[in-house]
Amino acid sequence: QITLKESGPTLVKPTQTLTLTCTFSGFSLSTSGVGVGWIRQSPGEALDWLSVIYWNDEKLYSPSLKSRLTITKDTSKNQVVLTMANMDPVDTATYFCAHSRGDYIWGGSGYTHASYFDFWGQGILVTVSS
């Protein structure tokens, strides 16, 4: 049974760095093809894809947020950590982590993953306010 759970601060101040941890069970991030991603959702808004990290340490980032995001994994602890720098009130959202699986495809300049999110954590609401 695959489960994921997000943890971290629920309140951060503007300009601070947010660090979120996704702790999972039921799978290993050393298994070929497996990834863990982060998606956020501002209140009343649509889903916003942020980042994903794979078993082979491939990392993908949303272009609009790439300069502020860092994703890492600790396979031995079954954890994935996302940091987002320079937080702003517009970053107030529920942050979800999710298990990702799919295909390994030729992306034109190299092989990359094409994967969907099949298991999701419950999400953590992060408020950015002074």
Place this chain on the structure above:
Amino acid sequence: VLTQSPGTLSLSPGERATLFCRASQSVRGTYLAWYQQKRGQAPRLLIFGASTRAAGIPDRFSGSGSGTDFTLTISRLEPEDFAVYYCQQYGSSPWPFGQGTKVEIK
């Protein structure tokens, strides 16, 4: 960019729902997924690969399409199907979601 239509669909239980997702560029390899999200809950994967139902998803949900135009069809709406539905392409990074279609009770 993925554009979903309509923004809101008002239907009665038992009716057929047809939701659309249009991509600004052709989606590689039909790498398109559909998710359902109920209020206060995490999204749930319904369809991947444009037409493959995820595990445990009832067969009243079906997906179709290729290139830039995709469709999610719910053949007969059950009370638990009233929710927001999102499409997402995952064939080439980044992997945006559409803005969602709300299916509400008429």
